[in-house]
Amino acid sequence: MERIVTGDQMQLLDKYTIEEMGVPSLVLMERAGLSVFEAIKKEGFSLNKILILCGSGNNGADGVVLARLLHLAGYCTDVCILGKPEKFTKEMQKQIDIGKNYGISFVKSFHISEYTVIVDAVFGVGLSREITGNLKEIILELHKFQGKIVAVDIPSGICSRTGKILGCAVKADLTVTFAYGKTGLFLYPGAEYAGKVVIADIGIYAKPEILPKxxxxxxxxxDLKEIRRKRDGNKGSFGKILLIAGSKDIFGAAYLSGMAAMKTGAGMLKICTHKENKVLFSCFPEAMLLCYEDDENITKELSEGFQWADVIGIGPGIGLGKQAESLLDTVLSQGTKPLVIDADAIGMLKGRTEQLKNYPNEVILTPHLGEFSRLTDISIKKWKENPIKITQEIAKTLSVVLVCKDARTVISNGDKNIYLNLSGNDGMASAGSGDVLTGMILSLLAQGKDGLKAACLGVYLHGAAGDLAAKRKGRAAMLAGDxxxxxxxxxxxV
Ligand SMILES: NC(=O)C1=CN([C@@H]2O[C@H](COP(=O)(O)OP(=O)(O)OC[C@H]3O[C@@H](n4cnc5c(N)ncnc54)[C@H](OP(=O)(O)O)[C@@H]3O)[C@@H](O)[C@H]2O)[C@@H](O)CC1
Ligand SMILES: [K+]
Structure with a gap:
């Protein structure tokens, strides 16, 4: 597990390292510049002529350090200071003075076509508002640059907390960020602008207690080592799942979800579905079936299923009809085991949130953003403006582990920690992918993980599987089954 920070948290970590630990800010800066220098060389970019664009703050100062190191190593390097002198931090002024002593080249204007690499050291975590005017024009001009662009800490224009574009933003091929990954580098659209992200240790240290939650x-x-199989386990010890999925003529969701559960290590699976789906018997003999007819009341059989199972899942492909509602009500009123609620079942939760809160065991909800928005009346746009905080608040209000599925899935149980998933790719945005995730989370729950762990590991595994499937089949061709x-x-x- 690795820490990720918002820009605000990073500024506190910097401050603590400097003021409480006593490491001078110029020392951190020297290491920051050096780490970008090393990352650029390692990347193998053509370094015939390099331009470094610097702002007035300490991001700009990192850029001037880098210019000095490149100059001393014999690379032809120009620095253009775009920030106003009256705004220079004392570190920035110091670095300019040192740079002048070493004879580095400061230029007042430039033609991007003369350079093979441009370094963006205009704004880092101190960006506080939209970029406008002349600076905006320069950044948009950089979009036409044919060479490689390297961002120092974060591409200028990307909000380090939300990944939003503030006015305009530099599109980098490589971002060298300091100490920890910043949320804005991983949330979209920021992730698209950051290119490859390298995290460099520059000696930042602080007690986690100082960080705001x-x-x-x-x-x-x-982390997947946590789900290594026990050599002496049996089908009972790997857990029993009751999965309520599929409906009349819809069996794919039940199949994918159930198969994902069994193939990620669950011991036993019973699928509760409409009798029309008996085809499952022939293509998935490992699963037991509990079938119901149109409008049949199966409360008694379900109750027995709740006793038998270690965990319960409901939702993939169950539809939104009366029978599906009755199945959900039976689960919420009579189930006692850890529960995963997905897809259509989330669609029916509105008006049932009190029952949800009163459920006697852990509940994991796995909505995509449309389902999340319908359930909470929070628009997708609003969620995207503050995914971390909103996911945490709703998880707390509903007393659930909430898995908000998006290009970057966010997971919270409403507690002080929150989890951002970085595995996966756009090839997974296709039918059945969510059903597979539900099966994986159920499987990990059945194997004894608590709700939060099962959700986080399940989401990570699902994304990592997507990355492997993309390598094997290609992002456009891969299917949920892959x-x-x-x-x-x-x-x-592992
Ligand atoms: N602390 C340390 O010692 C270390 C820091 N490090 C490095 O420093 C970076 C953080 O430095 P920072 O805090 O100085 O902020 P930075 O990103 O340079 O920008 C601030 C300047 O931008 C200006 N400005 C903001 N928005 C603007 C806009 N839209 N349009 C125009 N102007 C705008 C703002 O002006 P103001 O808001 O005051 O008007 C101010 O002048 C960090 O990312 C890392 O690279 C590392 O070296 C490790 C040690
Ligand atoms: K930058």
Whole structure:
């Protein structure tokens, strides 16, 4: 698990390192400049002539350090200061003075076509408002640049907290960011502008207690070790899932969800579905079936299923009709085991939020943003303006683990930590992908993970499987079913 920070949190970490730990800000800056220098060389860009654009703040000062290091290493480097002198920080003024002593080249104007690399050190985490005027024109001009663009800390114009574009933004090929990844580098559209992100250690240190909540984390491949199989386990110890999925003539969602659960290690699976879906018997013999007819009341059979199961899932493909509502009501009123609610079942939750809050065990909700918006009356646009805070608040209000599915899925149980998922790609935005995720989360719950862990690991695994499937099949051609086999391989490798 790795920490991610907002720009505001980063500024507090910088301040603490400087004021409480006593590391001079010029020392941090020297390491910042050096780490960009090393990252650029490692990337193998053509370094025939480099232009460094600097603002008035400390992001600009990092740029001047970098210019000095490149100049001393023999690279032809120009610096253009775009910020106003009256706004220079004392570090910026100091770096300019040092740079002049070393004879680095300061230019007042430039033609982008003369350069092979342009470094953006205009704004970092101190960007506080929309970029306008002359600066905006320069940044838009950079969009035509044919060479490589390197951003220092964050591309100028990207809000370091939300990833929003403030007026305009630099489109980088490489961003070298300091100490921790910034949320704005991972949330869209910021992620699209950041290019490859390299996180450089520059010696920032602070007690996590000083950080304002929520603290933000992301899961990585190493965390999947937590779901290594026990060599001496049996089908009982890997957990039993009751999955209420599919409806008349809709069996794909039940199949994908159930298959994802079994193929990521669950011990046993019973699928409750309409009898028309008996085709599941022939193509998925490993699953047990509990079938119902049109309008049949199966409360008794479901109750027995709740006793048998370790975890319950409801939603994929169940439809929005009366029978689906009755199934959901039975689960909410009689279920006692950890519960995953997805898809159509989320659509029916409006008006049932009290029952949801009173459910006697953990509940995981996995809405995509449309479902989230219909359930909460919060528009998608509003969520995107502050995904971290809104996800945390709604998780708390509903007393659930909330998985808000988007290009960057956000997960919270309403507590002080929040999780941002960085695995996955746009090839996963296709039918059935959500059903597969539900199956994976159910599987991890069944194998004994608590709701938050199962959600975070499930979402990470789902995305990592998407990345492997994309490598194998291509982002456009991959299907939801491809994620299932890819996930199996990933789990085997950890
Ligand atoms: N602290 C440290 O010691 C370390 C910091 N480090 C580095 O410093 C960066 C943070 O530095 P920072 O805090 O000085 O802010 P920075 O991003 O340079 O911008 C502030 C300037 O921009 C201006 N400005 C803002 N928005 C604007 C707009 N739309 N249009 C026009 N102007 C605008 C703003 O003006 P003002 O708002 O005051 O009018 C101010 O002049 C960080 O990302 C990292 O790279 C590392 O070296 C490690 C050690
Ligand atoms: K920058």
């Amino acid at each position: 929520p603290e933000i984390f992301t899961y990585t491949k190493g 994620l299932i086999d890819a996930a199996g391989q990933i789990l085997d490798e």
